[in-house]
Amino acid sequence: MAAAAVCLAGSANAADLSVGQPFPFQSFPSMEAGSPLSVTQFQGKKTVLHIFASW
Amino acid sequence: MVGLIEEQHADRCRLFMQWKGMDWPVMVDSLNLLEVPAVPITLLIDTHGVIRGVRPEREEFEAFMDKEYPPPATALDSEASPPDLEALRQKAKDGSTEAIGEYAEALFLWGDASRMDEAVESFAKAVEVDPDNGWLHFRLGVAYRKRHDSDNRRKGDFARAVEHWYRALDTDPNQYIWRRRIQQYGPRLDKPYSFYDWVNEARRDIRERGEAPSPLTVEPGGAEFAHPTEALDARRGEGVEPDPEGRILRDEGPFAHLETTVVPSTKDDRPAARVHLSFRPNEAMKAHWNNEAEDMVVWIDPPKGWEVDSQSLSHPNSPEIVETRPRHLEFELEGPSSDVTEGSTLEGYALYYVCEDVDGLCLYRRQDFKIDLSEAFDSKP
Numbered sequence: 001m002a003a004a005a006v007c008l009a010g011s012a013n014a015a016d017l018s019v020g021q022p023f024p025f026q027s028f029p030s031m032e033a034g035s036p037l038s039v040t041q042f043q044g045k046k047t048v049l050h051i052f053a054s055w
Numbered sequence: 056m057v058g059l060i061e062e063q064h065a066d067r068c069r070l071f072m073q074w075k076g077m078d079w080p081v082m083v084d085s086l087n088l089l090e091v092p093a094v095p096i097t098l099l100i101d102t103h104g105v106i107r108g109v110r111p112e113r114e115e116f117e118a119f120m121d122k123e124y125p126p127p128a129t130a131l132d133s134e135a136s137p138p139d140l141e142a143l144r145q146k147a148k149d150g151s152t153e154a155i156g157e158y159a160e161a162l163f164l165w166g167d168a169s170r171m172d173e174a175v176e177s178f179a180k181a182v183e184v185d186p187d188n189g190w191l192h193f194r195l196g197v198a199y200r201k202r203h204d205s206d207n208r209r210k211g212d213f214a215r216a217v218e219h220w221y222r223a224l225d226t227d228p229n230q231y232i233w234r235r236r237i238q239q240y241g242p243r244l245d246k247p248y249s250f251y252d253w254v255n256e257a258r259r260d261i262r263e264r265g266e267a268p269s270p271l272t273v274e275p276g277g278a279e280f281a282h283p284t285e286a287l288d289a290r291r292g293e294g295v296e297p298d299p300e301g302r303i304l305r306d307e308g309p310f311a312h313l314e315t316t317v318v319p320s321t322k323d324d325r326p327a328a329r330v331h332l333s334f335r336p337n338e339a340m341k342a343h344w345n346n347e348a349e350d351m352v353v354w355i356d357p358p359k360g361w362e363v364d365s366q367s368l369s370h371p372n373s374p375e376i377v378e379t380r381p382r383h384l385e386f387e388l389e390g391p392s393s394d395v396t397e398g399s400t401l402e403g404y405a406l407y408y409v410c411e412d413v414d415g416l417c418l419y420r421r422q423d424f425k426i427d428l429s430e431a432f433d434s435k436p
Contacts, residue, residue: 015088015089015090017089017091017096017098017106017109018106018109019106019107019108019109020105020106020107021105021106022103022104022105022106022127023098023100023104023105023106024089025104026088027136027137028059028082028083028084028088028164029065029082029083029164029165030080030081030082030083031058031060031065031066031068031069031080031081031082031083032069032080032081036136036137036165037080037081037082038082039057039082039100039104040104042057042100043102043103043104044102045102046099046100046101046102046119046120047056047057047099047100048056048057048097048098048099048100048116049057049058049059049097049098049099049100050056050057050058050059050079050095050096050097051058051059051060051061051089051091051094051095051096051097051098052058052059052060052061052094052095052096053060053061053062053068053094053095053235054060054062054067054068054070054071054072054251054253055062055067055235055239055248055250055251
């Protein structure tokens with residue numbers, strides 16, 4: 001299984017994105033409306049989360 | 056499927072997704088609060104919110120879909136709401152980097168446009184307390200760039216964004232989200248790829264489908280469309296200098312304010328940069344461009360030993376006769392070696408037709424400028 005290569009030095013918000021860790025419950029603005037959106041809103045369903053950029 | 060984007064301008068991703076027919080909920084993380092070093096990363100998250108796979112192969116994905124996962128020993132927080140800004144403001148009074156940074160982040164994410172000044176000030180204060188923290192430098196840069204893109208911009212916001220992105224990268228050269236943010240605006244010699252060359256193709260394809268392309272609040276600039284190159288296409292000597300004897304009267308008003316931003320290459324092997332020039336009509340004089348006359352031209356005179364990709368630039372007039380939109384021009388330059396930046400000054404001037412509505416004057420004016428290259432390259436740690 002691939003390991004998450006995540007830099008953890010920095011702010012209090014540093015996330016550990018490795019297997020077995022809970023995904024951060026923090027809300028981010030949604031792209032469509034700017035309203036709060038969090039992965040926890042999808043709890044109860046299996047989620048594929050794609051972290052990307054359009055560039 | 057859920058997305059999370061690490062991008063300065065979220066609406067560009069919206070256009071991309073419309074083009075590709077992608078229809079997922081997407082979270083916007085312009086500040087890189089997740090602290091990912093690069094993108095893309097795909098995660099598999101179980102029904103309880105626990106990560107079960109990172110960059111999965113097909114077999115791993117299939118196993119994830121088939122498996123039932125037990126709940127974690129401790130129930131995870133499931134609240135999805137923005138933080139209490141006032142509570143964070145009070146907390147920030149303790150003067151710690153964490154508290155000030157958290158307040159700045161919350162202002163950036165959840166404050167309205169009128170609070171961007173406060174977000175910038177809070178990030179700047181956090182940087183002052185913890186000047187070696189690359190994350191704070193990066194986020195301060197993102198906030199400066201966001202303000203630069205707004206109606207509330209301050210002169211120098213873009214240059215300050217670049218400066219802080221460089222200071223961030225200096226603390227961790229392996230942070231590719233930071234590196235890409237600089238390269239987005241930097242020279243072709245330093246580009247890994249074109250960042251937004253897909254935008255025009257996307258709009259064309261979307262229109263051909265009979266849809267209206269999702270609007271962009273900030274159009275990508277030349278640097279963002281530009282493709283990588285291995286050698287500067289030097290054009291010294293091409294074009295005719297428009298005012299070699301300096302006979303055109305200087306813009307003493309000024310009718311147009313000029314802002315210059317130099318974005319050096321993130322590579323250390325040779326001094327290369329992309330220079331951004333922005334001319335904005337002076338609002339206090341109710342100035343506007345005179346589009347019935349000739350196009351604006353800019354002449355660049357690089358210092359000895361330096362090459363530019365174009366000595367003569369021009370900006371086409373808009374179809375409207377009266378118009379006040381800023382005019383952006385960009386060019387690239389390269390020096391012979393990294394030890395010659397000291398004392399190097401690039402000179403140039405712009406010629407433009409401009410009017411003001413106070414006395415009803417329309418004039419042809421010249422604005423000279425100098426760019427201290429040693430200062431620009433020194434700001435790169």
